Amino acid sequence: MRLTSPQTIKYIMEKYGFRFSKSLGQNFLIDDHIVDSIIDGAEVGPDDVVLEVGPGIGVMTQAMARRAKKVVAVEIDSALLPVLEETLEEEDNTEVIHGDVLKVDLQAIIDEKLDGQAPKVVANLPYYVTTPIIMKFLEEQIPVTDIVVMVQKEVADRMVAGPGTKIYGALSVVVQYYAEPSKIVKVPPSVFMPQPNVESSVVRLKKRTAPPVDLKAPDLFFKTVRSAFMKRRKTLLNALSSGELAVSKDQAREVLESCGIDPKRRGETLDMNEFAALANGFYDIKNN
Secondary structure (H helix, E strand, C coil), X not given: CCCCCHHHHHHHHHHHCCCCCCCCCCCEECCHHHHHHHHHHHCCCCCCEEEEECCCCCHHHHHHHCCCCEEEEEECCHHHHHHHHHHCCCCCCEEEEECCCXXXXXXXXXXXXXXXXXXXXEEECCHHHHHHHHHHXXXXXXXXXXXXXXXXXXXXXXXXXXXXXXXXXXXXHHHHHHEEEEEEEEECHHHEECCCCCCEEEEEEEECCXXXXXXXXXXXXXXXXXXXXXXXXXXXXXXXXXXXXXXXXXXXXXHHHHCCCCCCCCHHHCCHHHHHHHHHHHHHHHCC
């Protein structure tokens, strides 16, 4: 059964009475080349275990199962469970878990279903929950090696953006703190059924084994980043003193000047090291 065939998808929909859910952002891949590009980009091999989010009818699940040691897929839509039972019946190294990836115990799944081996995460993510799902894996320190996801093109661009660009923002800094992002392939709307209204990109986030900067308080670093980008038109002096850092304008100026950063600069001009220096400076002020 060729799962990327529109005829196969129509057959499955009729057989199981399935309907695409707009609320769940369901768009199924109908292009074998894109499927292969995603799996190649994730470098899935015989020693790897994979955790897939939102398998749909099992297009990527089936293809990855033929390369990986094991694939565990988490699917939120109960209507797809009988479909997956049929499409994956010949893949004895796959397992489907019914649940919301934002609510399930991912560590337990890794321990119990993947024998504790750190998986590669592969997903064609619904656009409306892209960032929450990615940040769950990053912020909660779920032990994964790579996160390879299909996301809206603009989101992928923001993840890989560098300082000095219009799309560089808090998401860029936070993602790059936890991982090394790179874009794998652009994906046009025509390779989906139904077709979305936007272009997509596949991005690979290679988890860092250690933070790229030394921080006295990571939470303060993220607060500094969020404050700097909260109102992009504001200077750093005004943004940092009016954000969640709860510091006065004089304190913000003192830290900026001690770090050699012009208070008139804006958040999008700062690199990771400068954000780290600011966060450590605010730590010193708050704890002395």
